[in-house]
Amino acid sequence: MSLNVEHHEPRVLPSEKPIRLLDNAGHALRGRETGGFELPPVERLLDLYRRMVIARRFDVQVTALTKQGRLATYPSAFGQEACEIGVVSAITADDWLFPTYRDSIALLTRGLEPGEILQSFRGDWHNGWDQHAHRTAAMATPLATQALHAVGLAHAARLRNDPIVTLTYLGDGATSEGDSHEAFNFAAVWQTPTVFLVQNNQFAISTPIARQTHATTLADKAVGYGMPGYHVDGNDVAAMFAVATAAVDRARSGGGPTLIEGLTYRIESHTNSDDPTRYRAARDVEHWKRRDPIERLEKYLVSEGALTDDIRADITEAGEALAGRTRDAMSETPELDPLELFDHVYATPRPALAEQRAALEAELAAHAGQAREEVAAR
Amino acid sequence: MSTPVTEPATDAAASAPQPLTMAGALNAALRDAMAEDDRVVVYGEDVGPLGGVFRVTDGLQAAFGEDRVWDSPLAEAGIVGTAVGMAMYGLRPVVEMQFDAFSYPAFEQIVSHVAKMRNRTKGRVSLPMVIRIPCAGAIGGVEHHSDSSEAYWAATPGLTVVMPSNPADAYSMLREAIDSDDPVVFMEPKSRYWSKAELTLPVRTAPMNRAQVVREGSDVTLIGYGPTVRTALDAAAAAEAEGLSIEVVDLRSISPFDDETVGASLRKTTRAAVIHEAAQFGGYGAEVAARLTERNFFHLAAPILRITGYDIPYPSPKLEEHYLPTPDRVLDALASWEWDLA
Numbered sequence: 001m002s003l004n005v006e007h008h009e010p011r012v013l014p015s016e017k018p019i020r021l022l023d024n025a026g027h028a029l030r031g032r033e034t035g036g037f038e039l040p041p042v043e044r045l046l047d048l049y050r051r052m053v054i055a056r057r058f059d060v061q062v063t064a065l066t067k068q069g070r071l072a073t074y075p076s077a078f079g080q081e082a083c084e085i086g087v088v089s090a091i092t093a094d095d096w097l098f099p100t101y102r103d104s105i106a107l108l109t110r111g112l113e114p115g116e117i118l119q120s121f122r123g124d125w126h127n128g129w130d131q132h133a134h135r136t137a138a139m140a141t142p143l144a145t146q147a148l149h150a151v152g153l154a155h156a157a158r159l160r161n162d163p164i165v166t167l168t169y170l171g172d173g174a175t176s177e178g179d180s181h182e183a184f185n186f187a188a189v190w191q192t193p194t195v196f197l198v199q200n201n202q203f204a205i206s207t208p209i210a211r212q213t214h215a216t217t218l219a220d221k222a223v224g225y226g227m228p229g230y231h232v233d234g235n236d237v238a239a240m241f242a243v244a245t246a247a248v249d250r251a252r253s254g255g256g257p258t259l260i261e262g263l264t265y266r267i268e269s270h271t272n273s274d275d276p277t278r279y280r281a282a283r284d285v286e287h288w289k290r291r292d293p294i295e296r297l298e299k300y301l302v303s304e305g306a307l308t309d310d311i312r313a314d315i316t317e318a319g320e321a322l323a324g325r326t327r328d329a330m331s332e333t334p335e336l337d338p339l340e341l342f343d344h345v346y347a348t349p350r351p352a353l354a355e356q357r358a359a360l361e362a363e364l365a366a367h368a369g370q371a372r373e374e375v376a377a378r
Numbered sequence: 379m380s381t382p383v384t385e386p387a388t389d390a391a392a393s394a395p396q397p398l399t400m401a402g403a404l405n406a407a408l409r410d411a412m413a414e415d416d417r418v419v420v421y422g423e424d425v426g427p428l429g430g431v432f433r434v435t436d437g438l439q440a441a442f443g444e445d446r447v448w449d450s451p452l453a454e455a456g457i458v459g460t461a462v463g464m465a466m467y468g469l470r471p472v473v474e475m476q477f478d479a480f481s482y483p484a485f486e487q488i489v490s491h492v493a494k495m496r497n498r499t500k501g502r503v504s505l506p507m508v509i510r511i512p513c514a515g516a517i518g519g520v521e522h523h524s525d526s527s528e529a530y531w532a533a534t535p536g537l538t539v540v541m542p543s544n545p546a547d548a549y550s551m552l553r554e555a556i557d558s559d560d561p562v563v564f565m566e567p568k569s570r571y572w573s574k575a576e577l578t579l580p581v582r583t584a585p586m587n588r589a590q591v592v593r594e595g596s597d598v599t600l601i602g603y604g605p606t607v608r609t610a611l612d613a614a615a616a617a618e619a620e621g622l623s624i625e626v627v628d629l630r631s632i633s634p635f636d637d638e639t640v641g642a643s644l645r646k647t648t649r650a651a652v653i654h655e656a657a658q659f660g661g662y663g664a665e666v667a668a669r670l671t672e673r674n675f676f677h678l679a680a681p682i683l684r685i686t687g688y689d690i691p692y693p694s695p696k697l698e699e700h701y702l703p704t705p706d707r708v709l710d711a712l713a714s715w716e717w718d719l720a
Contacts (some may be wrong), residue, residue: 138498345496
């Protein structure tokens, strides 16, 4: 799949109308709206469908577990599956992903286990997986900071003639941060193999996109950095996958970075502690629920006769199995060793830290002794 | 070093001592580290053909090429943030913040990621990187060119913060910082860049996490680092004439603090003062005084003094002489102990 020439020219503003390959009724589109991108083959779309359905089952399960108090917090990506899954499916296991806290389901698609993904949200430790084993960085909480890490790693790989690509996820709010600007600029100046996905879900907690930017689209920003930008229907997984694949291919072949904006909507609240009724109307949410990315693809696959009952049953079974694994993982209460707090801060041991570790160890021993005495006294 | 070294290593010069400035020693350290380890890359603002505004990277791009030494866009968060990614990949970036106050845009990257990555990943991802920061004043710099930011970095767990005071330490400590698996904030006192020493490279001094007694004495311990080591030594020389024996400790390492070396000196002399250019309130001297007092109270003959800049923004060039701690101000402060009552 090659990039449309019109969009390859970085001085041309992205189309104001989002690139779309499937309309909301699941009909394949032709003409200008596609931006010259081709609909991926049906087997690929079926695979994306499967990943999205399973991801949503996971997301719903984790939101439920969070409401039950099993997790400290969980930022849901319900409704954003086309962005989350469509783009991450365009990179290989050798490439790197630099996610944010809302991208749990993309990590699932990367092959991470629920227990690894959710360890930080449960409150056990700040990061729960081996970043190098999964080529997936820790979820970044300070917005846009991870985009610079993605650019730096890509540049290092390029200096080493290692043909990998880095992909980083940002939100609409993050594009207001200075680190976004610096990441876009460094990537373009150094021509790093980096793909930036901006998921424009239209809210940064409560602040609407109109209060983040005066630009017509967030993809417009790419022009100023001298890189291609694509404004894409973020609820059309076919379009997200097609545009991302072209951007990844371009990056891998030395063509430099690309900015992709997926226009979508955050159906759930920001996290479980948010109250969206204070800042948006229920009818807006309903409007976007009728543009559900999974339903859209499902309509297309049904019309193509690709979604058999057997396949549906198989996907449902896989989703339930994952939900079960997720419940099991979150039911465990792992023993946390408070003394480990001191073990990883520095590679070079510090006497003062050893003293503090010993002090906590003594405190823990004293508490344990006190607890034993109380039990004995009863 | 006034002329660029054209050979990638200093082995040829290893046999003979040569006069080197601190800037030249830092340059030689970078050059030797790059020659030994191709994972070491150097970038920042104007570090390429110009060689940095203080010429610390002079000649490095010519010697190692643009894939090892390059000018980055003018954005400090971008410089440090990309270095995080490069270190994750396995390189050992050495990045330059052009002036101390220009490191502040990188504050978030340094505090939220550089300092925390190793702990966050349970030691699986170390960030072997060096952030070089020319620091402190006394160079006639206009606003934002003379800050002393060490307390900000020292207050951040996960960072190693060091500051050499002389050319030999500059070479040795920078080599050690580059070799370290921990990220190091490497602070370079600008007023000492042109101080000279006869060095035989590659010189190795004490480990960078240890303080050094640089002048022995019996009555008082003066604790300095970076630019104020010279201040302390000058004060000690002047006091000698008055019969006062001053011991001078060069901290070298801001974080970690070498309790063992400094504590031993204090227990010997029973009196101490810490000198720094940064403002006093919440400054690094407060930590020095507090921890030395906690650990050595019964050995103390007097309260530990802080001889520092005032609690004001760093002054304009024509007024900085009134701000900086001078040897006279140090000796006046010591007199406040009312020695005859001790």
